[in-house]
Amino acid sequence: MRSDGYQTSQRQAIIICLSENEGSTVTVADILSFLRKNGNKANRATVYRNLERLAAEGVVLRFPTSDGQGSCFQLARLDGPDCHEHLHLKCSLCGKVIHLDCDFMEKLEHHIEENHGFSMNFGNSIIYGVCSECRQRASLEKKDK
Secondary structure, eight states: OOOOSOOOHHHHHHHHHHHHTTTBOBOHHHHHHHHHHTTOOOOHHHHHHHHHHHHHTTSEEEEEOTTSSSEEEEEOOSSSSOGGGSEEEEETTTOBEEEEOSTHHHHHHHHHHHHHOOOOOOTTOOEEEOOHHHHHHHHHHHHHO
16 A cells, blocks of 8 residues: 555545445445444544555546546455556446556547547546446346336
């Protein structure tokens, strides 16, 4: 884990919460709920402060919520490509995040730069939609009716 070595119980609990939700994003409200269920009395300001530090260290990714009114967070992948080098897809139904770290990203980046004169910044990029599992579940529910 990339870190300055300073660990508080709140920081560790936030990382545990994010780890338990690997593959999806969580909100500050989700983290506060997790902390309270586990006997940690951290307040909203403490959670935000820790998330800011973790994001600055590259341990946590911050994404805008689908309504653009807030942020959601995910533990950064430490075992693969840097999340600042690719786009992300987020399911609006289940919250699952898919990392687009395939060869297509280089082609897309090249196309946009060559044809549109625009240099992409993938840092907190996210495209919202519905994942295959949620589409399949919706299709099955539709058939059952």
